[in-house]
Amino acid sequence: MEIILILLVVYIAIFYFLKMRPEKQRRKEQEAMKKALVPGDSVTMIDGMIGNICAVKEKTVVIETGADRVRLEYATWAIMNKGVSVDQTQQ
Known part of the structure; x- marks a missing residue:
């Protein structure tokens, strides 16, 4: 026992x-x-979207992506990592 x-x-x-x-x-x-995170930081989102942060709110971030300067708003939980992921730079 x-x-x-x-x-x-x-x-x-x-x-x-x-x-x-x-x-x-x-x-x-x-x-x-x-x-x-502060505006200007590069981030990779969980869906693979890569962009630069334009605005940081309490529960969301606005990222700017591509040459068209498209702005998208994401929840902060959707941020995978800061910077560009190594897997995506090799593609």
């Missing part, structure tokens, strides 16, 4: 340190990146 309890605690600790803790750190870094 004691061995089963010890194994259960060990498995929970392993799960926490290998899965939950790194995910929490990634989420924290992502939120810090989104709060630090």
Whole structure:
């Protein structure tokens, strides 16, 4: 009985340190990146759209994309990363 309890605690600790803790750190870094965005920054959206930020609002950002200077408004949760993603520069 004691061995089963010890194994259960060990498995929970392993799960926490290998899965939950790194995910929490990634989420924290992502939120810090989104709060630090300013107009002029280049961003890649989750749908693959690449553009420069024109305006930052509380829950949305306005990006300008392409030579036509088309402006699109996205929710901040849709930002994948700051800058141009490496996968998209190779295409």
